[in-house]
Amino acid sequence: MAPTVRSAWIQGLHSLAQHPGALGFLADLGAVDRLLTLQGDPSLFVVTAAGQLLVHVLGLALHNCGPPCGPPLDPQWPLLASSLLAQLEEALQPASTPQLLQALGVLTNAFTSCPAPWAPALWGRLRPAMTCLLEGQPLQAPHALGDLLLAVARSPEVVVDLGPWEMLALVLGRLEPSQGGQLALGVLQLPECPQALRAQAFGVLLQPLTCVLSTSTDAPGLQELPPSAVGGSASLDLLLASRSACVGLLCCALARLALLPPLPWRPSPWPQAFLLGAVVAVLRSCNGHVPISAAGGRLCAALVGCERVQRAALDLLGALAQDAGPPELVLEVCGVLLEHVDSPDSSPTVLKKAFQASLTWLPHADKKPHPCGLQVPAQLFLPELLQVLRKRLCSPSWEVRDSGLEFLTQAASLWAGQADFRQMLQASEVPPLARQLLRDPESYVRASAVIAVGQLSSGGLWAHPGDQQGSPLEGLLDMLDTDPDAFPRRAILQVLTAWLRDTHGPLAAHPEPLLARAFQAAGRDPDWEVRARGLELAREFLVQTLGRIGVPCPYVPTPLLDTPPADTQALHPACRTRLFEFVFPALFDYDRPVARAACELLLLLRAQTTTCATPPQAGDTPDPATVEAALHCWRTGEAGRPLGELVPQAVLAVLQALDLDDLRGTLADGSDHAEKSPLSLLQDMLAAAGAQGHNQVDCY
């Protein structure tokens, strides 16, 4: 039988086993034994599916029988669960490696899904087998064992004094430094954990960096480290054994350490100085600068030009920015970041990471506030960074230009209010360069340039004495009409929406003619995402003209209703921008996300107009036949405007004529809803019955 058929059979059983009554049936059928056998299946998909079903069966069996009865650590187990656990326990023998791995996998998942009251009992039952397993030489399946122990440790119901801490410490101690990283990270991610175990785990993660720093003449912060982090020459030899081993170990250690700073329970004391020193040393080695030692030379030879390590180190450096550090180290960090941003040898991905890390370090470089605004290192760092950015925006590599623009956007959004930053940015040639990139041949770069220009305009950062080009708004609207690629057009609508939200933005005064152009362009755009973003813009405009419709904010008690518009006058601005000529056809868009967005928008509008607008007078309302004709045109995409230019009365009439609730229901259905309906199933069954004897019905 093909693996696909076995897999489908398990899926079928899984569907069946949703009801407690099915358990007895499965047990009588011998399905559980069969599933245990399938744990050894050659197909990985079958093994996984069988494991998941076993976990599900165990969870259901325990859930079905209610809370455990009898002594807390030796309760009365349901028959099915007991027999299943007995077989799994049997597999926890040091000799049977394949079965052991699978049993450990099933038990790990069982701990995450079993009913909470049963967790201590389950751990109590497994404990002897686990102890026996840990005594084995050599240690079997250490990673799977670690995963199970971590799953146990994550279960809050497991009694604290019965916790798996000793076992975790034992496994961690028996693993090689190069193997124990993942388990160490798991331990450190546990919110509650004995301090000694935490220190042991942290030491495992820090050890590769200790080796790196030991090759340096200057090793800051070594005294802050837990003793387990200080490896000997053996660890260094292991690290330098081969280039691939060194790179792999360092990448893993750096990536795992980068996950720790945001944790509220991260190790304390946190060795910030040591980590900064080590990451700077790694990055310098990657750039070919090495400390004067033989081991440093070997390390440099292994790391020089290694992008993987550079990326991981820059990620960690970015993560470390939430704390400060000794001022001299902060300057070193700024120096090494500048080196990476400036180096012609930095690959585009390394450059992007270097920009991101620079962004995080700029504001946090010095916690001491400076009267001028930006902190002191930032004042030194930023001008140089802007100089390099200027060069990077002229790079022949589009990825580099794109990363530069992203950095500019983020920097402008963070510090547009800082006088120093404004001054430095305006003194640089960066804003006009960004604007020039609106004509870049690469569509991604144009899109990023649109966002950057949008951000610079919002922040009022164009006011450069030499900049004679004025507002970029017209240029963006021209691009919306003419740009052959969708990414820049999407970005333009995103920027227009942001500008509209910003009461002091470029769209603050007389937005209607400009928005009319935008809605017209969005309405005929071939890209559905552009149309969807056009609807976002339309919604924002309606919010502003009608009030805060549909904003689910509990702190704003229906502001619109407090100041209802006198009548349909409120719809006039929207009508003048020809917003409805864009929204109504969008209701029948072939791309469902667009139709849904239009539907939601009109539902909100309908709710608003029925509560606040005065009923239309009979004479102004178009007759139903004309409305129907208009709906027909929009539905079929035919040309023609039976309603002429849409005026508020016509809009309300169309709204009343539409069954938006029904349409919302229809649009909410998945694209495969017809295939999944009972009717379809019945038709399939009838077809299969009719074809019996003629065709072999495939399981799928």
Next chain:
Amino acid sequence: MERGREGRGGEEDRHLQTCFTACEAIPLQYCLSGHPTLPCNVLKFKSTTIMLDCGLDMTSTLNFLPLPLVQSPRLSNLPGWSLKDGSAFLDKELKECSGHVFVDSVPEFCLPETELIDLSTVDVILISNYHCMMALPYITEHTGFTGTVYATEPTVQIGRLLMEELVNFIERVPKAQSASLWKNKDIQRLLPSPLKDAVEVSTWRRCYSMQEVNSALSKIQLVGYSQKIELFGAVQVTPLSSGYALGSSNWIIQSHYEKVSYVSGSSLLTTHPQPMDQASLKNSDVLLLTGLTQIPTANPDGMVGEFCSNLALTVRNGGNVLVPCYPSGVIYDLLECLYQYIDSAGLSNIPFYFISPVANSSLEFSQIFAEWLCHNKQSKVYLPEPPFPHAELIQTNKLKHYPSIHGDFSNDFKQPCVVFTGHPSLRFGDVVHFMELWGKSSLNTVIFTEPDFSYLEALAPYQPLAMKCIYCPIDTRLNFIQVSKLLKEVQPLHVVCPEQYTQPPPTQSHRMDLMVDCQPPAMSYRRAEVLALPFKRRYEKIEIMPELADSLVPMEIKPGISLATVSAVLHTKDNKHILQPPPRPVQPTSGKKRKQRATDDIPDCKVLKPLLSGSIPVEQFVQTLEKHGFSDIKVEDTAKGHIVLLQEAETLIQIEEDSTHIICDNDEMLRVRLRDLVLKFLQKF
């Protein structure tokens, strides 16, 4: 081949039985250049003398004052330099400029070593690429060289352009005075650095003339990639694509049993030339490795990015960009890169000028060497489209080329602009004019892309300089990581390279990754050193004439191994060895004289005895002796074998690994009997 007959052995007939011994001469390498990327080595291999490249070290010109195309008051009014004691006898030859001392004379070049070996004995010169042939006229025209030079067609054509440009640059600014006083050793040691430290100044020579260039190039024979060229029947040389420049080659030099690979100026990057042929370098006894990148820490892609970014920034600010360059090579790639870049950078209206006496030829030659280009560019030719996009730049008037700044250029010249011109040393050529013209404005930028000259030294006579200087050396030749991979791939038995490659650069002594790392460690050489290449020739190939082969009767002595004895005449001519049937013995007709002559010619050929093989098992031999009636036999073991003592017969039989002796007292009958018993245990053929 005439030389082969005369000079190398001529015709030699020896009889086989005088025993042919393979010559065990050790191949020698004479190292005539200390510059690792401008090599000049001579290989003596199998009685053939092969010169590998003849690069010209032009860094010597950095010690000279620039040759301005237009009268420069600044340069012509420099103060003369005088010794500390106030002696001013050198003030006509040496001028002081911005704290440096320069020779005020026609620039001179440092030639390859000419004293180490008599260059008239060089049989052939193999050229790797056009940068490595610039000393050719000095070798072919002034050393008595009478051999042949081998090079590919693009190498010759572009090499000619480079030489022509060089000659033109120097000859069009005639300089009346020629300085030689400062070269006196006693005076030189009194001079400030770097003049004081300049090496071999007495051998520095002025540039050759166009006549010498033409004469030198006329000695070149064109070759194609993978073409096998026989040298005197002893050695075969084959050029292989090296991927560095148009027509650039590595060379295989091999005999039947030895192979030397000469790797010079190779690149694994995808630029315009045909990719490097690595596979053919496998199984080399010796790999001679030269011409690696001069800037191992700079990645060419990153440098091209820097070049474009700085160029755009300068031009946007209204400044001009000066790119000192050679008229061929990296400039093609730079123009291609700019072709793709100028529109996106908003530089469409900026003129690009290429000024060189050979600019037009260089741009046109590049388009016609389709077979020497990479696959992508080759396929364009069939469309048909020009392989390089600079054709389109010229068509659209974005790139304009001129032979010099005089003439049309001065009418068309618009600023801001980008100028590509030579010479990269900044000592001669049109570049000198632009340095003088633009040097005072900080809006302008000079971008150095050629790695052959230290940019700081090149700029020294122009200080103080306001214009920005950007150093973006683009060297596409192999770096040490690539070398390491290449050596793992081709696995030569030995690597020989310049000493600079066997240690990290002096400025980065900790960078152990910036040196050739291989096992066994590479052998290094330096200028004026003779190196014995680490392999001995042990075998020669000998052909057997068919009629002689027919007469052989092989006997199988082991399964799969047959032997046959052969009597023949070994005929050696032009380093080819042939076994011919021996002349038939002349029947004695009459006269004693004739008979004597025949036996002189073929001594011993009638008394051939069968050859014996095998070993004698002592125990069985003793049993056999006993069977044949010998008694009282005693066996003694010796260091080399055994002694069988027949006490009764007072006879000794010494059995050793390669001989058996029967020692008996004048009893020939007994000896023959014993000999026959011994022979029973041996095979005859």
